[in-house]
Amino acid sequence: MIHSLTLSDVLAEHARSRPRETAAVDGDVRLTYPELDTRVSRLADALSALGVAPGERVLWLGQNSHAVLELLLACSRLGAVFCPANWRQSADELLFVVEDLTPRVVVWEPSEATTAARRAGPATAAWVRAGEEYERLLAGGVAREFAQVADTEPVLALYTAAFGGRPSAALLSSAALVAHSTSLLVVRQMEPGFTFLSSGPLFHVGTMMFCLATLQIGGVNVFTPAFDAEEVCRLVDTERVTQAFLFGPMIDAMLAVRPRGKYDLSSLRFVSHSEEWDELITVDDSPWCRSKMGGYGQTEVGGMLTFLGLAPGASGFAGRPSPLVQVRILGPGGAEVPVGEVGEICARGKSLFSGYFARPDLNADKFAYGWYHTGDLGRREPDGTITFIGPRLRMIKSGAENVYPAEVERALRSHPAVADAAVIGVPDERWHQAVKAVVVLGSGAEATAEELIGHVKGLLASYKKPREVVFADAIPRRGPAPDYDALDRAHGGGNYPGS
Template sequence: MYYPNLTTAADTVAFHATHHARRTAVSCEGREVTYEQLHRESNRSARALLAAGAGRGSRVAYLGKESEDYYEIFFACAKTGAVLVPVNWRLSPGEVEHILRDSGAALVFVEREYEEMAARIRPELPALPEIVGLDGRSGRGKGFREWKAGHPDHGLAVEAAPDDPVTQIYTSGTTGLPKGVVLAHRSFFAIRDLLAEHGLDWIDWRPGDVSLISIPGFHVAGIWWAMQAFNAGATSVAMRMFTPHDAVRLIRELGVTTTLAVPSMLQMMLAERGVGPADFESLRLVTYGGSPISETLMLQCMEVLDCRLGQLYGLTESGNTALCLPPSDHRPGSPRLRAAGRPYPGVSVQVVDEKGNALEPGAVGEICLRTPAVMLEYWNMKEATEETLADGWLHTGDAGYLDEDGYVYVCDRLKDTVIVAGENVYPAEVENALCTHPAVAEAAVIGVPDERWGEAVRAFVVLRPEMSATPRELKLHLQGRLADFKSPSGYEFIERIPRNPSGKILRREIRKDFWTERDRQVN
């Protein structure tokens, strides 16, 4: 369902409250909120925000898991001109303090589970005027219901424009301190509009759709996917926290028709005991992204999920997705299954060398994007913003190449490149090759210091339950699949590969034991 008159989040909730008042907007742990209720309660919360001094341009932080309250607060911010700052609840107190301090949050909503953390860092944030507990009165401030009580739920004058900032999402911080990526309303509408303008069904919405939100709302993919459902007037099933068992159960019991996931989530769901095609009968479209996917897992999804698949590629700075491998390209044996996708109509892509020169198809360089959904800025980081948005292009920091048809193939993050005797090795390529071995569930590859070659490739492997493999067997398996210099010189078998909430491998966690004592992180 496409409603071209909707251009801001404030428009979206008001429109559906009028035209689909009794339709469920959010379902969370059995609690259901209709579009009319979401609109009215976000009006009430918006008035409470204004009364607390959190008006246009103010930053409002949210420290908690997914719930109907999160979306109510998001829409309240959209109606007042305040900017929502969703905080990763998995972060350490020091990291949370950095986000609250850097954003200059005027107010923070905190779930009871994280109130102790908030209390610990509160003395370090004298400029933070108010903490609102989301689960009732906590003794450290008003509870959410009490805080907004007494404010009317109607007649709110709203002035929102597509270029107004609406959320500030902090990058995952795989290196250095996280940066606040400021996104405007248009970031949540631009791709939808381009698909509709060109009559493409790559990410489509139909009457009666039920969407599963499995990615946390502090991640751009989580809030972006939720907004696509809201824009279409669909019902969103919000998972407080992803677990494969609950995801499968919700899909089966609530008739979920569409979802966005990262490959590791899909892998965990398919590995659930007794799971089969019957559990996914209601699914018609699954989109995935956030990290590379092996062809083995992709084919397993095509068999068991038995629905349309679409791969998305993008980053927080691009307003989430900028490339898509549409369902029509998901065919067994197709070489395009290795691609990240191709740009949406209206999105441009080029691959450049170190001097910024555009490269020919097949040559590996940095992927650069031009998209109407691009971020406004890095918060309070003018130099970093100009460096990333140089000459009108978003420099992604990802290494990849274009083919003759304009499909983009991502090799890896540029900073993760391993240089063996002057030759570039992209970890994702080695990982994908390792995952074609029947005993390998997951793999992570890094560069380690090597006195002879500068760096050597080392693989960390998670084996499938009740299966085994030796380093020699894996080395033989890679022969003919990879050039010899790309083949790992060492293997370690581990139980779990560290990942951030978006599913990306935390290579720095694996690298630190090898590089900690060195002044430079390259050799």
């Protein structure tokens, strides 16, 4: 395995070459690279004693924590797979993840949803409570040598793409993650001392990709449980944060607390947003920030497939592919379509995922003709750049979150009064889109909009629930599927990704 480089190997090298440099900060926890390396070895030994062998899964049910990085690196050391689940999900959604992933170990933070999932979940997993119990588990392990692991083995699982009503876990190898990190740190022009604040959720590839690129360059990863505007301002100030996971509404929330005069945000090298924001930070001139973090990506490609920063002044607003991938625009038969014509964005290369966990039929479809089929439509422009048109199947974008109509429709149809339902996205000034449901009640059945919204909220993460419900006599259809175009025209849908 002389050519292999796992995430565990990256950490082990930093422990030797950066013996006095900080690796992770989380509240009162401050770890140098050697300290992190020792903790990861102890944790890997302890997980092994609980039956975590190569290929087994470890699940995290909780908010952001240095434990997320430790668990990922420990799984890399063992050849196992780590999955940070979306802690904002309902008990029903989390139970699905537990039953689908069949983890050997679950590390969890108590909440109403995680507690319910633990009670209803299979008894085959060892459940370790985050905090003191996790620390006792880690302390009981032995820092020792482990067998080498091939970097092509899956190490990270992220649930995504619920087009069929339930999500699937995309499996990413160390080789793919290292390749993506390498591309990202070049486009972002990351340097030693780079400090990243995980202010977005680590179950989201947008946060995870920067966390891992920071690890790759030997920088400092700072963790906060979840976004809180004032706490993020404080951490930027005290830890001299270079970059954080932020988008428009989060920046606006920070601006609302910053005028109190407490915090120096000048270390933050970030994207221009507004005159007030630009005066507080250092507007960064890296290709990534100059292009407003533009490009095209998804979980299955490790984060970003194309970067607008690699194509200044380009015709295609998704830019050019990462240096470590190939992109083709393919038609239904697998042939490349001519320049200027719309087809499916397909790819292959170093940073692509290994397939979905336990989804052989889906994997066969996704890897047809020797290319990964993204499920998104695009166009190659005459200058060679890529334009993203939109999902081949319907998706709603609310803030930074993807909402799949099929998933919300499944929840609505589980209500005893609902005979049929369809979900569309409507323009929203703050969040880009909001979820709107069109519902057909059963004969003689009654239900209020508030009741149905509450029903969905009980089954899915709160951000997926409809903001508005309208009642109709029937759902227009194209064959078996709802006619979403007709629904958009009738009920004010719009602002879909790519539009």
